[in-house]
Amino acid sequence: SATKLREHFPQPLKKDLKSRAEFISRSLKEIHLCVIDELFEHDIALKILAEVKELHSSGIFQDGLLSGGKTASEDEEKFTEKKIRGDKITWLEGNEIHVPSIVKLIELVDSLVISCGELPDGLNGYFVEGRSKAMVACYPGNGTGYKRHVDNPDGDGRCLTVIYYLNQGWGEDVGGKLKIYRPDDSNNIHVEPVLNRLLLFWSDGRNPHEVLPAYFTRYAITIWYFDAEQRRRAKQLHKFETMRDLDVEFALSDVEAKRKE
Ligand SMILES: Cn1c(O)c(C(=O)NCC(=O)O)c(=O)c2ccccc21
Ligand SMILES: [Mn+2]
Numbered sequence: 001s002a003t004k005l006r007e008h009f010p011q012p013l014k015k016d017l018k019s020r021a022e023f024i025s026r027s028l029k030e031i032h033l034c035v036i037d038e039l040f041e042h043d044i045a046l047k048i049l050a051e052v053k054e055l056h057s058s059g060i061f062q063d064g065l066l067s068g069g070k071t072a073s074e075d076e077e078k079f080t081e082k083k084i085r086g087d088k089i090t091w092l093e094g095n096e097i098h099v100p101s102i103v104k105l106i107e108l109v110d111s112l113v114i115s116c117g118e119l120p121d122g123l124n125g126y127f128v129e130g131r132s133k134a135m136v137a138c139y140p141g142n143g144t145g146y147k148r149h150v151d152n153p154d155g156d157g158r159c160l161t162v163i164y165y166l167n168q169g170w171g172e173d174v175g176g177k178l179k180i181y182r183p184d185d186s187n188n189i190h191v192e193p194v195l196n197r198l199l200l201f202w203s204d205g206r207n208p209h210e211v212l213p214a215y216f217t218r219y220a221i222t223i224w225y226f227d228a229e230q231r232r233r234a235k236q237l238h239k240f241e242t243m244r245d246l247d248v249e250f251a252l253s254d255v256e257a258k259r260k261e
């Protein structure tokens with residue numbers, strides 16, 4: 001579990017960008033993933049959670065996927081037995097004024113990824129210039145999860161997945177861990193989706209993963225970062241995502257300019 005990981009990689013004591021970037025880069029290089037706890041001061045984490053709950057109660061989350069991770073056309077649904085609905089999502093660009101704390105999260109994650117990119121071979125040879133929208137996800141807690149998958153199995157341009165978890169008071173009994181598979185099944189990794197935890201992992205086949213059945217309202221915010229060269233190739237080959245929202249790319253350059261001012 002992620003606690004075991006902490007023994008493997010003691011969390012950086014200093015919270016400045018450079019120390020965290022060095023920690024992230026080393027962890028990604030050695031175990032293909034990285035867990036950072038207490039990303040924000042506790043009160044900021046609670047503000048982010050409050051904004052996500054506000055989005056949820058506003059009804060903006062698109063209807064959940066049918067269990068098994070596929071959408072159903074209306075008529076199909078009429079004939080098949082009522083399937084239980086799973087994860088619901090909504091997308092943010094990272095400049096919205098109604099969710100200022102979520103925007104702060106997106107800006108910090110952008111800055112961490114930029115700082116990693118500034119380290120020698122900091123991102124394992126990837127060159128990140130852009131990212132996706134931020135996907136805010138909610139699992140309704142009816143035992144649905146997300147079946148085993150690889151985020152980017154076929155070179156669609158995404159090289160790094162970053163997930164921020166928002167589940168206060170999470171305990172083993174409510175499930176919903178993220179299980180990340182390893183070639184030798186005996187050392188699969190289970191990440192507890194606890195409030196204020198940041199998880200980063202390579203989006204390709206190195207990290208098959210699944211969300212185990214969740215019995216609580218499970219919130220997370222995911223951002224994907226694009227490798228410039230892979231993304232260019234994918235566009236050339238018209239490898240667009242099934243979800244249009246994943247096709248939108250935001251340049252990190254303006255984040256950097258803002259950070260430096
Ligand atoms: C809702 N949700 C997901 O939760 C994950 C995923 O892997 N989540 C891991 C996690 O939340 O720990 C996804 O990868 C995903 C991909 C497309 C659409 C929705 C998606
Ligand atoms: Mn995934």
